[in-house]
Amino acid sequence: MTTDWQQREDVDWMLDEGKTWAIVGLSGDPSRTAYQIAAALQRAGKRIVPIHPDAPTVLGEQGYASLAEVPFPIDVVDVFRRSEAAGPYADEAVAIGAGGVWFQLGVVDPEAFTRTSAAGVRMVMDTCPMIEWRKRGS
Numbered sequence: 658m659t660t661d662w663q664q665r666e667d668v669d670w671m672l673d674e675g676k677t678w679a680i681v682g683l684s685g686d687p688s689r690t691a692y693q694i695a696a697a698l699q700r701a702g703k704r705i706v707p708i709h710p711d712a713p714t715v716l717g718e719q720g721y722a723s724l725a726e727v728p729f730p731i732d733v734v735d736v737f738r739r740s741e742a743a744g745p746y747a748d749e750a751v752a753i754g755a756g757g758v759w760f761q762l763g764v765v766d767p768e769a770f771t772r773t774s775a776a777g778v779r780m781v782m783d784t785c786p787m788i789e790w791r792k793r794g795s
Contacts, residue, residue: 662760662770662782668789670779671757675733676703679724679755681746682737683707685715690761691737692716697787698735706731724749733757735786736764744769751776761785 678698683691683705695705695716706727707713707720714720721727724734724746734750736743736759743760747769750758758773760766760782773780 662765662767662780663784664781667757667779667781668784669793671733671759671781672786672789672793675757677706677729677731678703678733678735679706679708679727679731679750680735680737681708681724683715683720684709684711685713689737694735694737694761694785694787701786701790708734724753724755727753731755733759735759735761737761738764740764740766744772747773747780751778757781759786762788 680691680695683695686692698705699716705718707715707718708724709720710722712720712722734755736746743764744766747758751773757779762785765783770780770782
């Protein structure tokens with residue numbers, strides 16, 4: 658069953674057209690899901706941009722403390738935060754002109770979805786790029 662926030666065309670656009678992915682909550686801890694997904698995105702040819710208050714360099718990419726500090730365009734903002742803390746990152750993604758926002762598996766904020774969609778930015782929630790690639794057989 659597809660929800661409004663898992664529209665196939667939005668998922669496909671992000672997976673196919675999103676070349677630069679800001680990963681909110683990415684640290685250098687390889688045991689964390691964000692690290693594993695970021696590494697998989699890199700293997701799929703995506704540029705990852707760590708977004709973390711400590712701004713660590715992760716997987717060879719310079720980190721930034723916030724989305725606003727990134728000095729180049731971001732295609733997709735991938736958020737690894739609890740649902741109650743995720744909404745402001747969707748708003749920041751809209752503010753910086755990102756093409757899409759992706760809330761990871763278990764992260765749902767219907768109000769953020771409504772705001773982001775109303776701003777004309779694609780948004781996907783409560784799934785993972787790896788799950789979606791597997792669904793497509795890639």
